[in-house]
Amino acid sequence: MTEKLLGPLSKRPWTERWPTRLLGAALSSAAYLLCLPWDLRDHPASPGSTTEATPVTVLEVTALAVLLLLLAVYFGYRDALAWPLLLVAVPPAALMYLSFHTHGEPPEPSGAPGWPWQLIWASSTLVVAAGVLVATSVGRRLREAPEESLDGLVFARQPQCRHQQRA
Numbered sequence: 001m002t003e004k005l006l007g008p009l010s011k012r013p014w015t016e017r018w019p020t021r022l023l024g025a026a027l028s029s030a031a032y033l034l035c036l037p038w039d040l041r042d043h044p045a046s047p048g049s050t051t052e053a054t055p056v057t058v059l060e061v062t063a064l065a066v067l068l069l070l071l072a073v074y075f076g077y078r079d080a081l082a083w084p085l086l087l088v089a090v091p092p093a094a095l096m097y098l099s100f101h102t103h104g105e106p107p108e109p110s111g112a113p114g115w116p117w118q119l120i121w122a123s124s125t126l127v128v129a130a131g132v133l134v135a136t137s138v139g140r141r142l143r144e145a146p147e148e149s150l151d152g153l154v155f156a157r158q159p160q161c162r163h164q165q166r167a
Helices: 002-006 014-035 058-078 082-103 117-141 162-166
Strands: none
Touching (some): 082 117
């Protein structure tokens, strides 16, 4: 059972490999949907207020980060380098893009221009992708590397002297 859960996915049959990968993408999507609200636009802090508040709390962002990092370590341990990025970072980035895109630009109550949602989405996507890559590299380091022989490097064939050849 441990081999099924922790063994390299490249050595598993495709009927097990692809459902595992789809489950990973579904889990990262579910983590995003559970931790962050669908409408990510800033909103008035109170009715009639000119100051805006964000709908996202620090606890929600922290929970999402922990869940995504754990998924990235798991898939970094089990799969090739690019798969965790595709399975863990892309679904939340796509959902965030859809959220920003479907809700459009919020009206500016104070007249001061805010950050465009495209810039917020791009910077958030880069932060998530960088975190996933770091966690993936940690997962890859946790693998048990097969023992590599250094015999060819340490004990390379050395030319013999003439007096050694005669003996």
